[in-house]
Amino acid sequence: MINVDNLSKFYGNVEAVRGISFDVEEGEIVGFLGPNGAGKSTTMKILTGYMPASSGSAHIAGFDVSQDPLNVQKNLGYLPENNPLYPEMTVSAYLDYSASIKGLSSSEKNSAIGSVIEKCGLENVRSRVIGHLSKGYRQRVGLAQALVNDPPVMLLDEPTSGLDPAQIVEIRNLIKELKGNRTIMLSTHILPEVNMVCDRVVIIHQGRLAAAGELDALADSMNEKNRTFLSVVGEEDKFSEILKGIDGVENVRLRGIKNGEVHYEVDSEKDLRANLASVVYEKSGKLTEIRKESITLEEIFVKIVSGETGSIEENVDE
Numbered sequence: 001m002i003n004v005d006n007l008s009k010f011y012g013n014v015e016a017v018r019g020i021s022f023d024v025e026e027g028e029i030v031g032f033l034g035p036n037g038a039g040k041s042t043t044m045k046i047l048t049g050y051m052p053a054s055s056g057s058a059h060i061a062g063f064d065v066s067q068d069p070l071n072v073q074k075n076l077g078y079l080p081e082n083n084p085l086y087p088e089m090t091v092s093a094y095l096d097y098s099a100s101i102k103g104l105s106s107s108e109k110n111s112a113i114g115s116v117i118e119k120c121g122l123e124n125v126r127s128r129v130i131g132h133l134s135k136g137y138r139q140r141v142g143l144a145q146a147l148v149n150d151p152p153v154m155l156l157d158e159p160t161s162g163l164d165p166a167q168i169v170e171i172r173n174l175i176k177e178l179k180g181n182r183t184i185m186l187s188t189h190i191l192p193e194v195n196m197v198c199d200r201v202v203i204i205h206q207g208r209l210a211a212a213g214e215l216d217a218l219a220d221s222m223n224e225k226n227r228t229f230l231s232v233v234g235e236e237d238k239f240s241e242i243l244k245g246i247d248g249v250e251n252v253r254l255r256g257i258k259n260g261e262v263h264y265e266v267d268s269e270k271d272l273r274a275n276l277a278s279v280v281y282e283k284s285g286k287l288t289e290i291r292k293e294s295i296t297l298e299e300i301f302v303k304i305v306s307g308e309t310g311s312i313e314e315n316v317d318e
């Protein structure tokens, strides 16, 4: 539903996007990640058809963003970064205006506006002036505006940025509800949000594609080590040395002692959970937990941004 092929964008001499390609399939929610200045908003603006690419192409719902902007806009809902609204308008007047811009007829408008007001929980504020609403409600209005033409594809540029934790949860739930069979691409700097909301991620760095895929697959591909977490009943560290002696164990870290349990982290070339568990058992240790620990999205992100991964080395070319 979103197809990006070798897209580049120059602002003057600055190449903000450098030949990125990726696809988002129908019904997916994809997290679009990258540090400040990576080119996320630039890419999204090109995808909306409002700003031309310098080279390459992009399609939304099969329509070329530069050749067929009207059809692209029909199929697209866009929540821009910083959610620009008209603060002096009332919620319903603004949604009416947005629906007109998107080409809805007078008869279509009423039911469309009623439906987004309900979906976005705006019933109680429909007659209020936007400038008087809290940031969370303004964000709902932004989402309602993006949704008013019932588009199959949505691009949301940092939809939860600047909201308080309770509002973040609300907006996040709203986005999940909007999904249905819609295709959604959202950018964010809140990485746990990606775990909660997204099926897949696309990570860009310095205008280039740094990584893309399902979170688990990405974590597996970036895990050089098997990391195992173990918890053993006790008040002191009795197992660090014993675990270090096990064939294949490369490193053991004492993570802490808490509530009568000692926590260890073990690095090994392959998955040694069964061996670790039986050695603890043989030494009369009471194992309360053993689990494989995956690299977190934060760790993946930091590796990419600090240039630790192969795909990124070649990106740092200036």
Ligand SMILES: Nc1ncnc2c1ncn2[C@@H]1O[C@H](COP(=O)(O)OP(=O)(O)OP(=O)(O)O)[C@@H](O)[C@H]1O
Pocket: 011, 014, 016, 034, 035, 036, 037, 038, 039, 040, 041, 042, 043, 081
């Ligand atoms: N209108 C513009 N004119 C010139 N340079 C621009 C313009 N907009 C963005 N840039 C530059 O292009 C690069 C990418 O910016 P972009 O806003 O796409 O990044 P981003 O990934 O959305 O960052 P953030 O996480 O901070 O929102 C940056 O170096 C930025 O300074």
Ligand SMILES: [Mg+2]
Pocket: 040, 041, 042, 081, 157
């Ligand atoms: Mg941005």
